[in-house]
Every structure is written in structure tokens, then in C-alpha cells.
Amino acid sequence: AQKVTQAQTEISVVEKEDVTLDCVYETRDTTYYLFWYKQPPSGELVFLIRRNSFDEQNEISGRYSWNFQKSTSSFNFTITASQVVDSAVYFCALSPYNNNDMRFGAGTRLTVKP
Amino acid sequence: DTAVSQTPKYLVTQMGNDKSIKCEQNLGHDTMYWYKQDSKKFLKIMFSYNNKELIINETVPNRFSPKSPDKAHLNLHINSLELGDSAVYFCASSQEVMRAVNTEAFFGQGTRLTVV
Numbered sequence: 001a002q003k004v005t006q007a008q009t010e011i012s013v014v015e016k017e018d019v020t021l022d023c024v025y026e027t028r029d030t031t032y033y034l035f036w037y038k039q040p041p042s043g044e045l046v047f048l049i050r051r052n053s054f055d056e057q058n059e060i061s062g063r064y065s066w067n068f069q070k071s072t073s074s075f076n077f078t079i080t081a082s083q084v085v086d087s088a089v090y091f092c093a094l095s096p097y098n099n100n101d102m103r104f105g106a107g108t109r110l111t112v113k114p
Numbered sequence: 115d116t117a118v119s120q121t122p123k124y125l126v127t128q129m130g131n132d133k134s135i136k137c138e139q140n141l142g143h144d145t146m147y148w149y150k151q152d153s154k155k156f157l158k159i160m161f162s163y164n165n166k167e168l169i170i171n172e173t174v175p176n177r178f179s180p181k182s183p184d185k186a187h188l189n190l191h192i193n194s195l196e197l198g199d200s201a202v203y204f205c206a207s208s209q210e211v212m213r214a215v216n217t218e219a220f221f222g223q224g225t226r227l228t229v230v
Contacts, residue, residue: 106156
């Protein structure tokens with residue numbers, strides 16, 4: 001069984017603050033994919049990152065960074081120097097390597113205030 | 115060109131009606147999905163089709179029936195609509211995992227269904 005937990009339902013920060021969104025997952029698979037998606041107020045789902053379970057290197061893309069720790073089954077997402085445009089619901093997701101059964105966490109609503 | 119397109123974007127209908135939401139992808143992907151997003155933003159998988167065959171069918175009322183006429187289309191038919199069906203429905207597609215290193219799901223813009 002797969003499960004993705006995003007314990008933070010809502011986070012509110014002031015612009016330029018750093019913020020970390022937590023994601024903890026459960027799976028019996030030894031290989032799998034982890035994802036982060038962004039859903040801005042306009043409603044579409046925007047792909048941010050995919051990580052393979054066998055690649056634990058952290059990744060940085062501009063103000064975004066991801067910390068994958070297989071030992072703690074976590075895939076946390078940090079936004080540095082947050083901006084108002086970062087306000088959105090962020091979803092973490094998990095997909096087994098051998099099928100397309102992608103499961104999402106409940107999402108974290110991030111509000112960045114000016 | 116939109117990679118995954120679903121229509122309509124908004125759908126308001128009365129209880130008891132039957133309605134369909136269409137989804138098409140032009141990415142050449144093998145797998146398509148339907149997700150339901152409720153008022154609390156929780157995204158739940160409903161169905162997954164791979165090469166026109168159903169591979170995932172979560173606990174969804176049988177009033178919901180997916181139809182895949184070909185690999186590029188996965189339509190969602192809903193019979194006898196109920197108030198609780200009100201939600202945003204997302205269609206998505208991805209390449210089949212075993213044959214593609216780069217796997218991500220591409221989502222449509224969502225269909226907001228309101229049952230009154």
C-alpha cells in the first residue's frame with residue numbers, strides 16, 4: 001500500500017521568508033518515483049520535480065530545492081526567499097516504478113503575504 | 115498545443131442528470147487517468163487506463179464509467195449525478211513507466227462540476 005502524508009495543511013509566511021513543505025511517504029516498493037506539483041489559484045496542476053528512489057541527490061532549481069531522504073521516507077520542498085506568486089497548494093505524490101498508480105498527499109496550502 | 119485537454123472546463127447540472135467529460139492527450143502517452151479533487155483539495159485517483167485497458171479502478175460508484183475509444187482519449191461518463199459528485203475532475207496522462215525513464219503525469223486544466 002502506498003501513502004503520502006503532508007502534515008502541514010496550511011502555511012502562511014511573509015514575502016522573502018524561506019519555507020519548507022514536508023512530505024512523508026510509505027511504500028513497500030524498493031523503486032519508485034516521487035513528485036511535487038503546484039496548484040496555483042487558477043486551478044491547473046503544474047509539475048515541479050520528479051525524483052527516482054535510487055537517486056538521493058538533493059536538487060536545486062532557482063529558489064526551489066528538494067531534500068530527499070530515503071532513510072526517513074521524506075521528500076521535503078523548500079522555497080527560498082518566497083514571493084507572493086508562490087502562493088498555491090503544493091502536492092507531493094508517489095508512483096511505483098512498475099505501474100502508473102500515482103498517489104497524492106492531501107496538499108499544503110502556502111500563502112505568501114506581501 | 116495543449117498537451118492534455120479536457121472539456122468542458124465548467125459544468126453545472128441538476129441532480130439525476132447524466133453528463134460526460136472529455137479528455138484528449140496529444141503526447142503519445144500510453145496511460146491516462148481520472149482524478150477527483152474535492153472541496154478540501156484532496157486529489158484522489160479514480161481510474162487509470164493503459165493502452166485502452168483499465169488498470170486501476172478505485173472504489174468509485176458504478177455511476178462513473180470511463181470510456182477509452184483510443185489511446186489518446188479517456189472520457190468520463192457520470193450517470194444519475196448526485197450533489198456529492200460536485201468536485202473538480204482532472205484528467206492526466208503519462209508514459210508507461212517501464213518504457214520511459216522520464217515519467218511524469220501531465221494534467222489537464224480540470225473540469226469543475228457543480229451538481230445542483
